[in-house]
Amino acid sequence: MKRKLKVLFIGTYVPRECGIATFTSDLFNTISKEDEVDCCEVIALNDIDETYDYPEEVVFEIRRNKLEDYYRAADHINRSDHDVVCLQHEFGLYWGDAGDYIFALLSSIDKPIITTLHTVIKDPEPPYRRVTEKLMQYSDKVIVMSETSENILHEVYDIHNGKTELVYHGIPDCPFTDSKEHKELLGLKGSPLILTFGLLNPNKGVETTLDALPAVVEKHPGLKYLVLGATHPEIKRNFGEAYREYLLDKVHELGLESNVIFHDKFVEKNELYEYILASDIYVSPYHSREQVVSGALTYAIGMGKAIVSTPYWYAQETLTENRGILVEFEDITGISKALMHLIENPQECNEMRRNAYEFGRQMIWKNVGKEYISIFRLALKNYPVSTTDEKTDFSLFSVNLPKTKLDYMISMTDDVGIFQHATFGVPSRRHGYSTDDVGRGLVALTRAMSGNDRIRDIKKLVTLYLSYLDHAQTEKGHFHNFMSYDRKFLDDKGSDDTFGRALYGLGHVCACSLLPDNLRSHALGMIRRSRPVMDEIHAPRAKAYTMSGLYEILDKGIDKDIFLPVFIRYADHLTGLYEDNRQDDWEWFEPEVTYGNAKMCEVLMLAYNLTGNPKYRDTGIKTLDFLTELQWNGEFFDLVGNEGWCKYKCEKALFGQQPIDAAYLTEAYVTAYELTRRERYFQLANRSIEYFLGRNRLNAVMYDHESGAVCDGLDMKGMNPNQGAESVVCFIMALEMLTRYSEKTEGSKQQETGKELMQIYGKNKFSTKSLS
Known part of the structure; x- marks a missing residue:
């Protein structure tokens, strides 16, 4: 069966x-x-x-x-x-x-x-x-x-x-009947009853029929012409009732008030069928020849009506073999003669009706269905169906990661810092510089130092970026954020997040053994100057950024007495937020998922590494798994967009997706893999970095393999053409962190893990159609 x-x-x-x-x-x-x-x-x-x-x-x-x-x-x-x-x-x-x-x-x-x-x-x-x-x-x-x-x-x-x-x-399956009983049912009078129906618009050509009626009414004064249907919504929206009013004026000019009825209503289909069955002649006076189908004409054919129509394509095709009369477009005399012929030759009219009805038997809905x-x-x-093996091969195996290219990052940097924005690779001077980008830029540069043949260029950029942060740090230890191209800061101080991102970069400089001691010492001095500000930071992501920087120095045993209490206080604050906001179906720190999300998950896992407190590990893993469930659909990471974010009990926004979130996910999954040695986290890290390489909702390749540039995000209309600092810096940060571990995982182990990942997260096969 x-x-x-x-x-x-x-x-x-x-x-x-x-x-x-x-x-x-x-x-x-x-x-x-x-x-x-x-x-x-x-x-x-x-x-x-x-x-x-x-x-x-x-x-x-x-x-x-x-x-x-x-x-x-x-x-x-x-x-x-x-x-x-x-x-x-x-x-x-x-x-x-x-x-x-x-x-x-x-x-x-x-x-x-x-x-x-x-x-x-x-x-x-x-x-x-x-x-x-x-x-x-x-x-x-x-x-x-x-x-x-x-x-x-x-x-x-x-x-x-x-x-x-x-x-x-x-069409409905209606019997071949006389119109008389249906007229009585609807309370209609008039013989003959002529009908035009459907949403009213100028292409209907009703005015041509009106102009043709006086000659017919003169011989058959009992004639009624019913124009049935509301004005088409688009016509009404743009032009109001101008066309209907024009027709009413024409009726008055022609003296047809007692012969023409306008029924300004969208009638339900059963009522419509009764009107059609009550009519004697259906008139279809369209102006346009390029009409390839007409539901109204099809109904008239299937219900066995005598038909007069202009010769649009569909009418020409269906009204052959004496199933109707065709009259040239806007031929007033032709319509008059056709109506008179049908009224005055009832036997021939009835034969035409029968021909139409028999032709329409093939159109009844049961046959169409x-x-x-x-x-x-x-x-x-x-339809081609992929096998399970094909799905696994395509969706879950790791790809060869690109090698880190610093060319674009270098081209975005002048003697002040790294430009915030660039369109098609051309830096935008009008948007100036940002401490946010400089801080994360230091993380990217320090991670890229190992094994890189451009070590001189990297040290030069690190020195330059440190100089920027030194200039940006205020007397109280906070940091300005935005600087214009003419080297003027545009704020008294940056946001909490700006402070955290600066500390994030400075901590990585302190911990980088490949950098000279003078640079590392300078960075540590700036961190120490910032200590009083740490008591004033409230934003959870700012605390996560700060913790990421502090972890680097605390892991090296530097200034533990000064910064470890801050680090633990921040970690406790994040776990407290989680406890305050979590629900059975909402394992998150806040009642809304916004941006830079995975950084909070990651730092709690780092906090476990530093303190051994299982509460930090468990919260970090649970919240990361929640982000995975929210954003991994079995094919690709469909990130929370900034055009509405994702609130509890609401659907997430799909667009305004930011690459920073894919990069932070990659880092968090690598950290989770280091902590748990559960291979699925390593596989998810590969999937999230592939977001940049085309595994995303729009199949858009955001990473330029030639230049090293990265586009800024996915919007409704496609990929954001801005190739700013944040995207390339975050991509390099994530790429370098993942590359460290990619060679350690054997192919056979990856295959086994791929099957596990499909069981845990898989929902759909990757669409081959979406790649076309």
């Missing part, structure tokens, strides 16, 4: 008032009732500032103008057990350039995608061509609703690989 399918639909959805919402709902209701289907769910697309009371099948909502929601939807899909994704596509539905936000979702999921195209453009502008071609690329099957659409894809977009499938727009299911199964059959 065939395994039952689990299907996820993406599109607008009821109760939103739009044609595709109705289509998605009808398709859902049809397929969910089929025996071959286990369950169906929906991801609904909302317009700006919209909210709806959706039915229970809607499991996720996308705000169309929020790129982050598309990524979140992809995450939801990847975590789900759905077999296939069925996407409804229409230009104007999704946000971005020609709706290209949808590719943030499509490029990130690894399930078969079946796309229904509600619009296909024959002569597309470049953005629309590009989007259509990308839809072809990401879709495993593409469903079109007319032969014309299929021909355009073949001829214009050169699609000839069996990817397209023709399935007509679905079966065709969709067949296409779903075909897509699944042809």
Whole structure:
């Protein structure tokens, strides 16, 4: 027996008032009732500032103008057990350039995608061509609703690989009936009753029908023309009711007040069906020839209506063989004659109705649903599935780490310090310098000294950076942070974090045996001058930075009587924060996860090394494991972004991701590996450094192997082009720390650890589709 399918639909959805919402709902209701289907769910697309009371099948909502929601939807899909994704596509539905936000979702999921195209453009502008071609690329099957659409894809977009499938727009299964009883049910009068329905917009061509009516009304004064439907929301938003008012004025000018009815309402589908069945003639006077499908015309055909239409593509295709009358665009006389012919020749009109009804039998929803299911199964059959071994090989083995390049860091430094920012490798003088970067720069330089053939350059930079910090230190022992290019400090003193980052660098200089004694002594003197300020520091990350620097000198036995009490007091403060804020599902120091997070975890493990207090070790490991659970998704580290951070009981922000967090994670995992010798920490260290090398949400390579530059982060629109000091310095810090241990781990051991890591953290296979 065939395994039952689990299907996820993406599109607008009821109760939103739009044609595709109705289509998605009808398709859902049809397929969910089929025996071959286990369950169906929906991801609904909302317009700006919209909210709806959706039915229970809607499991996720996308705000169309929020790129982050598309990524979140992809995450939801990847975590789900759905077999296939069925996407409804229409230009104007999704946000971005020609709706290209949808590719943030499509490029990130690894399930078969079946796309229904509600619009296909024959002569597309470049953005629309590009989007259509990308839809072809990401879709495993593409469903079109007319032969014309299929021909355009073949001829214009050169699609000839069996990817397209023709399935007509679905319709309800209604009996072939007379209109009289339905008119009575709705309380409608008039013979004949002529109908045009759908969301009202200027392309409907209603004014052409109005101009054609006086000649018909003169002979058939009982005629009623019903224009059914609310104004299209986009038209109403941009132009108000100008088109409807224009039509009302025309009715008055033509003296048709007793013959024309405007029903300004979006009617539910069952009520709509009654209106269609109550009508005698359906008029479809569209202005545009490039109409490849029309749900309204499909309903009229399937319910056996006599039809008068302009010759847009879909009408030309479906109204052959005496299933309707085609009249040229804006041909007022032609519409008049066609209406008169149908009214005055009831037998021929009835034959036309019967022809349309019989043609529409293939379009009833039950038949359409079966065709969709067949296409779903075909897509699944042809869908490439990676084996477990392939997933393990690709996702979990360590890669060859790049060698540290100092060229870029050197190019970013002048005779004052290291520039804060640079765009495409060009230092920005207007942003000047920062103690934050200089302090961490000293950590990077001291770690890079061992085995580096540029030892002279490194010592020169260390001397320069020490000079900067010496100048930046205030009389009270704190540090200025920002200096302009004209060598003027821009603050009275920097933040607590600035103080901690300066101490972080100074401590590493003191502990670096490869540096001359004069530099190490100078750094220690600056640390000693800063001792009074340590009693005034409150920020937890500032304490973590300070502890990182103090650990280096305390581990060497330097000034323990002075600084060990401070170090322990800081460690106790961090563990106290953890106890105050932890919950069963929140193992963290604060009610919010923000930036530079793993540094706090790391220093508590260092505190255990120094004091032997197991409380520090346990807190450091628990909080690091919490960060892992929060950010490692089985494929890559999806860091907490700065566009909202991550609050307790709330979803984390996806963008504004900062490389500093990937670097600090790497350092913390190496420290955890040193402490516990649990190989999974070493593997996680490799995964976090690979964040810079393309293993991230956007598959963006942030590290320039040629220059050594590092981009600053991942934003909604892509990689941040700033290649500032913080990113390159933090990358070198992490790379050097990890490189120390990479050669110690044997390949066979890594493979065994990879399997362990997949069991502990693995959720999804790495998406090959996302690499395309």
